[in-house]
Structures are given as structure tokens and as C-alpha cells.
Amino acid sequence: MLNIYFTNYYNNNGTSLLKRCVLLCVLFIGFSAFSQTTPKVITKVDTTSIKIGEQIQFTVTVEADTTAQVIFPEGQTFSPLETVEAFATDTTRKNDRMTLQKIYALTQFDSGSYKIPAQRIEINGEGFLTDSTRIVNVANIAVDTLAQRMYDIKPLMEVEKNNSRLWKIILFVLLGLLVIGGLVYWFFFRKKQLSEEEKVALLPPYDRALLELKNLEKSKYLIQDEYKEYYSELTGIVRSYLEEDVNVSALESTTDELITKLELLRDAGELKIDDETLQQFKRILQTADLVKFAKSKPDTSVAENDRQSIEQIVHKTHDALPEPTVEELMEQEEYKEELEKKQQKKKIIYASVAVLGALFIALGVSTTYYGFTYVKDTILGHPSKELLEGDWVSSSYGYPPISLETPRVLKRQETKLTPEMKANIKDLQMFMYRSEKGFFSVGTTSTTLTQEVEPEFNKSIEAFIKNLEKQGAKNIITKQEEFTTVTGVKGIKVFGSGDFPVPGSEELVDGKYSILLFGAKGLQQQIIINWLEDDTYAQEIADRILGSVEVKTEL
Structure with missing residues (x-):
């Protein structure tokens, strides 16, 4: 029943429905077109x-x-x-x-x-x-020349060179020397805090022996039944003392050999000691031998008495030594002074070797990382390297402006147009920088023609080559290609090499050049760069300048 209703409705009203759909589409399209009106x-x-x-x-x-x-x-x-x-x-x-x-x-x-x-x-x-x-x-603003005097244009004002980079280098060098000096002082000249063992070792033999005997008295060898260690240290103290103060080889001698040597010194008058002291010393040494080699164990009181006896023997031996003569004392002072000089000299040698070693290591690392030529030029200096790593200047020159980045500001060059040139050239603006120490130079030229004609680049290139030959250049090689700036302005790049004269000299050097030419009707612009062929720093400068060029070709 429902299907029959829709079929009849469509047959009776089909035409009206179709008209309505078409009308809606037209309205929709019109509305869309209106909403997307062209800006x-x-x-x-x-x-x-x-x-x-x-x-x-x-x-x-x-x-x-x-x-x-x-x-x-x-x-x-x-x-x-x-x-x-x-x-x-x-x-x-x-x-x-x-x-x-x-x-x-x-x-x-x-x-x-x-x-x-x-x-x-x-x-x-x-x-x-x-x-x-x-x-x-x-x-122009009207100027009353009658009431107001006219003055000449002031010349360019020379500005002092910025030495900030030089001061940075000096500061880094001073900091490096300060660090090296601090290390040398810390390791070679600083008075180190001595340990207790070092302080004891620096004492005279007599004072050191008495101090060590006092320390032995405070030890726990006897309490812990360590008699062998006790007597080994006791005899070692007295033997070291005799070897240093009495000048007798006591450490490597047996008991009998040591006593015999002391008796010989006594008989020669070099050691004023009585026979009873020698016999007492011999008995203590024999007791020590029995303890160390036969595992004998004397009473604690005997061990204490032996230590006291050794202390007395040290006193008596020290008193028995003859007083040194004036010559001996002087020899000792000279010896001490000579020893101090040798030690001081040794310290200076060590410090010099350390500084030179640090410098050689720094040079080696720098040479490996940067290359020998770069390190040499950094230390000895190179005019092009200083230009490359200095503060660059971005500026515009002439009209229409030629914008580029250069290591130094280009200075305006005074040019006078001849009558023949004035027939074709309305205005000529030149700016240039030339390195005083190197062959590097960069310049710009903006030429406004008297007539709005297309510039003839080929004639400009021929004139440039002829001018070089007139100045004495030889073997000039020329290449040409299209050049496009970052903003899309197209021009011509002429580049090559040759033997060029050094300003103020008849000498010829191997050099390179690059020329950029731009222009429009009534206008021509040029950028010229010269540098030595084997100067890698100047090559980097030229590439950086060429990559920064921007020009306006509309008057």
C-alpha cells in the first residue's frame, strides 16, 4: 500500500520536484561563487x-x-x-x-x-x-648661500682599529701561562707538607736514633711476646746510627765484625770510647742474635735494660766522636750549598721539560687536528687568515646599491670622467679595499649610462683584460658562466688566473680573479676580487663574498 502511494506521488509531481532540485543547485553554486570572490x-x-x-x-x-x-x-x-x-x-x-x-x-x-x-x-x-x-x-632643501657660508665636504675620518680580538688572544695566552706556572709551582717548587716519617728521616742521625728508641719503648712488642721484632728494630736503630754518624759499615756486618771495626776506630783515635761500653754493646748484639736466630726469649726486664743500654751507648758514642774541624765544617757547608744548587737546577730542568712537553703536546694535537699550515699561520700570523677570521662588515655601495659582506669596509675611490667617457657614462661610483700586506683586493663599480640601453658585458670584459695586460699582467686565462644571487637576480661571472704585477713592484705573482657583472637598461654593476693563487684563506674570503652578493637592477 505504501509503495503504491509513493509511485502515484512521483508520477503526479515529478516535474515540480525536478524543478525544485535544479533551483537549489543554482542557488548553491551562486552562493559558493560569491563566497570565493577574488581578493x-x-x-x-x-x-x-x-x-x-x-x-x-x-x-x-x-x-x-x-x-x-x-x-x-x-x-x-x-x-x-x-x-x-x-x-x-x-x-x-x-x-x-x-x-x-x-x-x-x-x-x-x-x-x-x-x-x-x-x-x-x-x-x-x-x-x-x-x-x-x-x-x-x-x-633639495633650499640653502641661502648669501647668509650661510658653504664648507667643503669633510674627509673620511680614520677610526682606530678594534683590538678586542688581540686582547682576547693575549688574555688566553696569559691564562695558559698562569695555568702552566701554577702546575710547575705545585709539582716542583711548592714546599710540601712532610709526613711524620719524612720529618724523622730529616733529623740528624743522633736525634733520630734517640727518637726511634723512645718510640720503641712505647711499642707493644714485649706485651705481645714479639721479642724477635723488638730486638730486630733495636739493633737496626743502633746500626743505622753508627753507619751514619760514625761512618762505619754496620748494617751489613756481623756482631764480631762490627765490634772489631769499632775497636780499630778506637785504637786509631777516631772514636774515644771505653772498653766496657764496647763489651756491653757486644753482649746486647749477641742476645739479639740468639733471639732472632735461636728463638731465645729473655725476660721482659732484660729487654727493657738492653734498650736503655743501647740508648746510653748512643749517647757515649756521640760524645766520643771528635769535634769537626773548621775545614770539615766549611766542606760540609759547601757540600750543602752545592747540593741545594743541584736540587734547584734539577727542579728548573724538570720544570722546563714539563713546559716544553706541554707545548709540544699542544702543538702536536693542534697540528693533527687543524694541519701544520693552519697552526704555523696562527702562530706566525697570515694577513689573509686575519681578514678571514676578523669582524666582517655588511654594507651597500653605490646606486642602485650593491650589497655584500666584506672583511673590511670598502672606501670610495675618486674617479674623473674624460670627455669621451662622459658621452656614454652619466655617473660612475667606485669602492675598493686592498690589503696592505697581501695581494687580496675587492671592489665594486656602479655605472649609470646616459642612454637607457642594455649594457654590453663583452666589451666590459675585453676592457678589463686589456687593462690588466696594460699594467703588465701575463698568461691570463678567462672562463665565463652564469651567476645567480640568493634573491634570484641573474648576472655573468668571469673568472680565471694569470701572472699579475704586484703594486709598486715589477714582480709578477700567480693570482686569481673573479668578476660579477649585473645590469639593466642604462645601468651596469661590477664586483671584482683578486687574490693569490696558493692563498687558501683568500679563496675562502672570495667564496664568502660571492655568496653574500645582493644587487638592485632598477634605477
């Missing part, structure tokens, strides 16, 4: 005539959908006019449309007529260019 870009300036240094306001208005993504140009994009300030974007919305307004404050400090270049507005990834036919007239 509009409108520009205007508040004035087209200003004085030098005054500002104009360049307004860009964009009308687009509220969903559109709009990107305005930033930076110095109005050359030859200079952008003073880019104000914040003002946005207004109405229904599904929005209006964006961007204001730029522009100025110029040279009189003349200037065309505002077209600006690219990016909307949803598509570029829209503004009108570039607006001309801005910049007028």
Missing part, C-alpha cells in the same frame, strides 16, 4: 612630493575572505626608497569578508625622482603585485 589589492600614497629626509606613507589595502592567509612584505623591499617603519596591520571584518590595511613609512636622503617598486602580497600562497608606476619626487 583585491589597493595601494595609495599620502603624497608624491617630499623634501630630503621627509617621510611618505605607502598604504596597502587587501580585501579577501576571512579564511584567507595574507602575508605582507617585510624588510628593505622598497629600494631605492628606504623603509623607516612598517606599522602593525589593521584588520576589519564584515560578514564573511575582511579588510587588511598595512602602512609603510618611506624616505629618501638624495634628491631626484624615484619609482616605488612593485610589492608582492601573498594571499593563500598566490602572489599579487602592487602597482609600481607611482613616482615620488624628492626635492
Whole structure:
């Protein structure tokens, strides 16, 4: 029943339903087309005539959908006019449309007529260019030469070279020397804190023997029944004393041999000691031999008495020694002084060897990492290396401007146009830097022609080669290729090598050169770089300069 109803309805009203569907589609398509209206870009300036240094306001208005993504140009994009300030974007919305307004404050400090270049507005990834036919007239400020005196243009002011890098190098060298000096002092000249054993070892033999006997008295050998260790230390103390103070070989002698040597010294008058003391000493040594080799164990009181007896023997032996003569004392002082000199000399040698070793290690590591040539040039200095690693300058030269990065500021070169040149050249601006110590030089030339004709690059290249040959250059090799800047401006690159004369000399050196040529109607721009062929640092400088070139080819 339900199926029959829908079938009848469709048959009776089919035509009306179809019309309704078509009408809805048309409305939908119309609405979509209206919502995707093409964006509009409108520009205007508040004035087209200003004085030098005054500002104009360049307004860009964009009308687009509220969903559109709009990107305005930033930076110095109005050359030859200079952008003073880019104000914040003002946005207004109405229904599904929005209006964006961007204001730029522009100025110029040279009189003349200037065309505002077209600006690219990016909307949803598509570029829209503004009108570039607006001309801005910049007028000179009237000067009353009668009431105001005219003065010559002041010459360039020489600025002292920045020595910050030199001071950094000196600071690092001083810090390195300070560290090395501290290490040498710490390991060779510092008075070290002596341990108790070292302090005891520095005592005179007599005082050291008495101190060691006192320490033996405080020991626990007898309490722990360690008689062998007790007597070994007791006889070792007295034998060491006799060997040092009496000058008799006691440590390696047996008991009988030692007593015999002491008796011989007594008989020779070199040791004033009585026979009873010698016999008492012999008895103690024999008791010590029995304890060490026959495992004998005397009473504790006997061991204590033997230590006291040895102490008395040390006293008597010391008193029995004859007083040293003046000659002997002087010999001892000279010996001490000589010994101190030798020790001081040894310390100086050790310190010198340590410093030289540290320097050689540093040189070896630096040579392995950086290479011999780089280390040599760092230590001895190299003019091109100093330029490469110094503070570089980014600047614009001439008009239209040639922007590039150089190790030093290029200075304006005074040029006088001959009558023949004035027929074709309206203005010529040259800037150059030449290294005083090396062959490296870089220069720019901006030439404004009297007629708006395309520049003849081939003639410029021929004139350049002829000028080199006129100056004495030989064996000039020339290559040519297309060159494109970072921003896409295309030009010609001429490069090669040859034997070039050194300024102020008849000597010829192997050198390289590179020339960039750009231009448009009525305009030609050149960038020229020269350097020694085997100067790797100058090659890096040239590559860096060429990679930074930016030019404007519109008057």
C-alpha cells in the first residue's frame, strides 16, 4: 500500500520536484561563487612630493575572505626608497569578508625622482603585485648661500682599529701561562707538607736514633711476646746510627765484625770510647742474635735494660766522636750549598721539560687536528687568515646599491670622467679595499649610462683584460658562466688566473680573479676580487663574498 502511494506521488509531481532540485543547485553554486570572490589589492600614497629626509606613507589595502592567509612584505623591499617603519596591520571584518590595511613609512636622503617598486602580497600562497608606476619626487632643501657660508665636504675620518680580538688572544695566552706556572709551582717548587716519617728521616742521625728508641719503648712488642721484632728494630736503630754518624759499615756486618771495626776506630783515635761500653754493646748484639736466630726469649726486664743500654751507648758514642774541624765544617757547608744548587737546577730542568712537553703536546694535537699550515699561520700570523677570521662588515655601495659582506669596509675611490667617457657614462661610483700586506683586493663599480640601453658585458670584459695586460699582467686565462644571487637576480661571472704585477713592484705573482657583472637598461654593476693563487684563506674570503652578493637592477 505504501509503495503504491509513493509511485502515484512521483508520477503526479515529478516535474515540480525536478524543478525544485535544479533551483537549489543554482542557488548553491551562486552562493559558493560569491563566497570565493577574488581578493583585491589597493595601494595609495599620502603624497608624491617630499623634501630630503621627509617621510611618505605607502598604504596597502587587501580585501579577501576571512579564511584567507595574507602575508605582507617585510624588510628593505622598497629600494631605492628606504623603509623607516612598517606599522602593525589593521584588520576589519564584515560578514564573511575582511579588510587588511598595512602602512609603510618611506624616505629618501638624495634628491631626484624615484619609482616605488612593485610589492608582492601573498594571499593563500598566490602572489599579487602592487602597482609600481607611482613616482615620488624628492626635492633639495633650499640653502641661502648669501647668509650661510658653504664648507667643503669633510674627509673620511680614520677610526682606530678594534683590538678586542688581540686582547682576547693575549688574555688566553696569559691564562695558559698562569695555568702552566701554577702546575710547575705545585709539582716542583711548592714546599710540601712532610709526613711524620719524612720529618724523622730529616733529623740528624743522633736525634733520630734517640727518637726511634723512645718510640720503641712505647711499642707493644714485649706485651705481645714479639721479642724477635723488638730486638730486630733495636739493633737496626743502633746500626743505622753508627753507619751514619760514625761512618762505619754496620748494617751489613756481623756482631764480631762490627765490634772489631769499632775497636780499630778506637785504637786509631777516631772514636774515644771505653772498653766496657764496647763489651756491653757486644753482649746486647749477641742476645739479639740468639733471639732472632735461636728463638731465645729473655725476660721482659732484660729487654727493657738492653734498650736503655743501647740508648746510653748512643749517647757515649756521640760524645766520643771528635769535634769537626773548621775545614770539615766549611766542606760540609759547601757540600750543602752545592747540593741545594743541584736540587734547584734539577727542579728548573724538570720544570722546563714539563713546559716544553706541554707545548709540544699542544702543538702536536693542534697540528693533527687543524694541519701544520693552519697552526704555523696562527702562530706566525697570515694577513689573509686575519681578514678571514676578523669582524666582517655588511654594507651597500653605490646606486642602485650593491650589497655584500666584506672583511673590511670598502672606501670610495675618486674617479674623473674624460670627455669621451662622459658621452656614454652619466655617473660612475667606485669602492675598493686592498690589503696592505697581501695581494687580496675587492671592489665594486656602479655605472649609470646616459642612454637607457642594455649594457654590453663583452666589451666590459675585453676592457678589463686589456687593462690588466696594460699594467703588465701575463698568461691570463678567462672562463665565463652564469651567476645567480640568493634573491634570484641573474648576472655573468668571469673568472680565471694569470701572472699579475704586484703594486709598486715589477714582480709578477700567480693570482686569481673573479668578476660579477649585473645590469639593466642604462645601468651596469661590477664586483671584482683578486687574490693569490696558493692563498687558501683568500679563496675562502672570495667564496664568502660571492655568496653574500645582493644587487638592485632598477634605477
